[in-house]
Amino acid sequence: MRKLVWLAVAGLAVLGAATASAQTTPRKGGTIRMTAPYAASFGSLDFHTTPRAQDEIVGKSLNRTLYNFDSSTNKLVLELATSVTASPDGLVHTFKLRQDAYFHNGRKMTADDIIWSYTRIMDGAKAYPGARYVRLIKGAIDVEKGTAKEISGLKKIDDFTLEMTITDITDPGFYFFDGTTAILPKEEVEKPNFANNPVGLGPFKFKEHIPGSRVVLERFDKFYKPGKPYADRIVVQLMAEAAARDVAFRNKEIDTSILGPAQYVAYRADPELSKGILEVAEMFTRSMRMNPEFKPFADKRVRQAINYAIDTDLIIKRLVKDKAYRATSWLPLSSPSFDKAVKPYAYDPEKAKKLLADAGYANGFEFEWTTSQNESWGLPIVEAVIPMLAKVGIKAKPKLIETTVLTDVIIKGDFQAVISSSLTGPDSLAQLRCFYSKTPRSACNYVTFNNPAFDKLLDDAGQTTDAAKRVDLLRQANNILYEEAPVWFFNYNKAVLAYQPWIHGLQANPTEITHQYTEDLWVDEKSPAK
Amino acid sequence: MLIVIARRIANVVPTLAAVIALIFLLFSVLPGSFISGMSEEGRTIDPAVMERMRKEMGLDDPLPTRFAKYVTHVATGDLGTSFRTREPVTTLIGPRIWPSLKLVFAAMTFAIGVGVTLGFFAALKPGSLIDTFSMVGAISGLSLSQFWFGLMLMYLFALKLQWLPSFGYGDGGLTHIILPAVALGVGPMALLARTTRAAVLDVLNADFVRTARSKGMSERRVVTWHVLRNALVLVVTIVGLQFGSLMGQAVVVEKLFAWPGIGSLMVDSVFQRDMPAVQGCILMIVLFFLVINTLVDLAYVAIDPRIRYS
């Protein structure tokens, strides 16, 4: 009997620990049919050019990065290197690279490929999205500005030894696991049609791409993990429409599907479908940002009052159908700096009224609430909150905009309040910098948060090489955010992946559940796919 | 004949030019930058990168300069570079044309096959059961919300009956195209049923049909020798207009069924603010309309001798 262990969320601590049972040996062969649910097309298969989570679903099979995120331990682990050593000041890292990694064209990867890939990413004229990560390396910025041809912080010791000097005391793993920093072969990239014939280091090689429909990948036999990958083929189907995906999944046309709240309920209630549900607390925090330029929101008591006035637990339970975890503060559950001792704001309209009265808004006020149509962190939530705020005298007027425009609105500060979802991991320091007073609004301090005590904690955290101390400093900073309530802390996303009983080895990746390391996936004989 | 063709094609040019100008202007005032399209939930792009990209794409140039550039490029068949993929828009659109055409042709085959047949037989027996049935069906077909109908088809034929795959392009085979084609074709089908019925009734009441009857022709011969072709002239206009606009109407169906056509590329590109791609898609949609209607005009010349000499 094959038995799958789907994610058991034990308390709040053990997260992202789903692995396939090792009781049966994985079957070789077969086809895995995954879905790309976020848009009706892929951006590009030249993964340096595209920052989209949608594209990275394919990228995880096709490419490899220096680091990877290990979902079973929630840690960043070396992928293309076998070991790394750091200098005492924490700025120079020396990598021993894998000697068995081959590109799909058969050539062995060396330190030159990493240097070339990172240098390409820093091409100032091209503005590749991965530049934000590579900029960590000393001298990278000079390449971007065009004053240098090579990144001075990258040094090839020998073919399989690379020395990297960085500018900040941090774990480079946070920077070099992102798909936009994939290691690509120069000779292939320079061919004119690379995006249509991508070549990488991953366990699967490119077979075909029908734009707007699907990408097909085939097993790469010289992949460096012995015995892997298992499947012969991977098909990634584009399916943006949730209702259509639901039908296709029930019709057994696809092996995995992302679930929204409504389907989450339906699938949990179904005796068969409920056996194939993988849940993970993703590193996304959903919140309503309050712009202090709108006068009532400049007052901490008003912001707290809003947190008290909304019955957040009820919304999560009834509307989000428990497809989320209640947010306490900014950092997500998986962050080491998450403080379990802190309890989320309670639902207390009386206290909210009192706070409002203290702040001089005994009769309430009216504000405009910008929202997208997103079912988990958009209009439906706003619609449920409106009557709750009305009870304490606050009138919220929803302003619907497209999801696409949301980012623009937030960056420009063109809102009184806006509900959105923010990536809050895995680098807690980087995420908290979004409330650092010197961070400009356009970078990510969208509520122009300014708190000297908070700044001080972040400065200290950035300078320490002691990991435990850093975790503690960030915990304190996170708790200041809780107290200051620059946002309404709504929830941390629970990503839910439905899967068919014949697919095994799925990982509960908290950075993005659709990003599966496909070399670990396999399908048994029951799969209807040929 | 050649002159007729040349004149029809010449008529198309100003419309096409106007469309190019219109879509360029429309989309130059679209809110939200292309950067917003590139950032997803919670993942934003470095402002410095944004600045650079703006420059690279020439978005900081004044509008007239950009327009001039765009027009010269379009004139040479270059539809610009996609913001999203940084590939030429033509390579983006290229692979979408065939699936789009397939879907549109399949939908139209369905619409003509069912609609014209129903309308035709309804007109031959006005007031009969088949007439009432067809016309109630037709007016209901016109009142259906496309995505709702598509969803219903999907549930019924894919999920409940399991006769057909629910979505996607598959290997381009017949089974995958049936549901989207029916969902897309039901509107034109209803319209064609009504138009055909009206056209055939019109022709059946025409004097020359009375003449034909007075010649002692069987009703069947009257219909095949005299009614069909005359009704066709009336139906062809509607077929042309419907056919031509179908590629644009396919937006919803393509989205719902994950069909890799021009329509879904366009919607996606609108939401990602990939202006060059959107402009390219609209241009294709308009071009398709114009080509189909030019062909219909020419078909007229073949069917209706009155036009040939005027």
Add this chain to the structure above:
Amino acid sequence: MSGPLLRVEDLHIALKTEAATYNAVEKVSFEIGRGEAFGLVGESGCGKSITALSVMGLLRRPLSLSGGRIILDNEEIQDASVAEWRRLRGKRIAMIFQEPMTALNPLSPVGRQIAEMFVLHQGANWNEAMDRAEDALRQVQVPSPERRIKDFPHQLSGGMRQRVMIAIALACSPELLIADEPTTALDVTVQAEIIDLMAELCAAKGTAILMISHDLGLVANMCRRVAVMYAGRIVEQQDADAIFAAPRHPYTQGLINSLPRLGERSRRGRQRLQEITGVVPSIAGYPSGCRFNPRCAAVTDICRSVSPEITPLPADGLVRCHHHG
């Protein structure tokens, strides 16, 4: 072989609407002898055209035959089956319609439209039929028929089109030709040509003519006998000469007085032609009694209450009037 070619007896045609059923034609009887030309005259809406259509079996909803008999060559045809009608139409009875513009299929070459007759009724193949169609066009005096057979109706003048219609109608040498206002839509100069052509060809083929027109003068010139219809009934029937010399029904008198006549103009000076006052009553609003009574100058009380019966006149004539004479 005895008796008339066509005998219509006590013909009734019903018009069915959602609200009610009306008699569009009532108690109409007439006879046409072999080779004879018979005229049916009346204003538009009087029922003469539908009478003709009933003889062709071409009445269509909402009209239908509701009574009476149509006898062609001693054979009752009013209840003929679809197949029987098909063998009658075109072959034994043919018809020419008013509008040569619309009576021909615009999308078919005229030659083909003539040739159809030979294919339908004489079992000819299309090649033969086209050759015969060319001959038929020549008979109706269309110039260069070999080129015209390929022409489409819109390329021909009105007169030419009507010649084509005649060619179609006479293609199978029918026993009876029904001509429904064959020249009304044509220029005056062409009218005479067409009428002459029709008369000439019918005489040559021995075809009888049922000529339908609102123009009493035209009919009287061509036909031996004339019937006048008013509001669905025949009100007077006489020899053409007699009807001009001594019209018995006030309506007929009115029709004759409204005709312009050569030579009379100078005598009457600037006096206007006489017109019949009022309009033809609509089918739903036929007055009781004599249907002409609201427009009649000689109307008396009896006209308003009692419908006049037929009074026979000499030489198979008849009149339907209380005050005939």
Add this chain to the structure above:
Amino acid sequence: MKLKGGSSLWIGGVLVGIAVAAAIAAPIIQLTDPVLDANLMNAEIPPGADFPFGTDAQGRDIYSRIVHGARISLTVGIVSQICNSLIGVTLGLTAGYWGGWWDDLVSGLTNLMLAIPSLVFALAIMAILGPGLFSLVIALGLTSWSYSCRIARAQVLSLKSQGYVQAARILGYGDLRIMFTQVLPNILGPLIVIATLGMGGAILSEAALSFLGLGIRPPYPSWGSMLSEARDQITTAPWLSVFPGLAIFLTVLGLNLLGDGLRDILDPQSTTRRA
């Protein structure tokens, strides 16, 4: 074209009448407030005694939302068709009357409008203006005036050829007066028919745009946005989509039937037969 006799007019009139009555009387016949009476404790209750059409995910009464949705959907339909008629008639009248370069320009514009499918055009306009009732009315009101324009123009040309216009001009009437007094009454019938059928189309377009995420601005509901939001719950809570779906279908059906019926009365020559 009609079903049988005047039955299409009759059935259509009743269906549309119900929708209009619901829209007008919405605040009276509503059971709860369609926006503020959200109560998550009542979420997703199937149709029953308390909530005749059930409740939605936020616990709002669907019946009340449908009744209010009638206001939005009919407003979209009516206002957008008024826009279309105004634009179409103005352009058509002036083009036919003045002729010349203006006529060329207008017929060029008409060709342009025909060449860009109206859904695509509306999509573009919605993307520019952002979701909302106003944008929706603009997007649908600017994109399908070509029929009324053609009819107005044709009518002017036919009146011109009949000499009406010259006569009026000799009498000293101004251009505008001639256009409106002579032409407008003649095309009012076909215009009403076009607008009636167009309203149905506008309601369907609203649903399509909602599906694409470019619909009405909350919190007041339109049928299209209700349907669009409910589509993921079609297996779990079918009533969420059944009732707005029916509301759209029956209202559009009513408008189509009404249009057909009106055509028989107002436009016997059928200049408006759907083309």
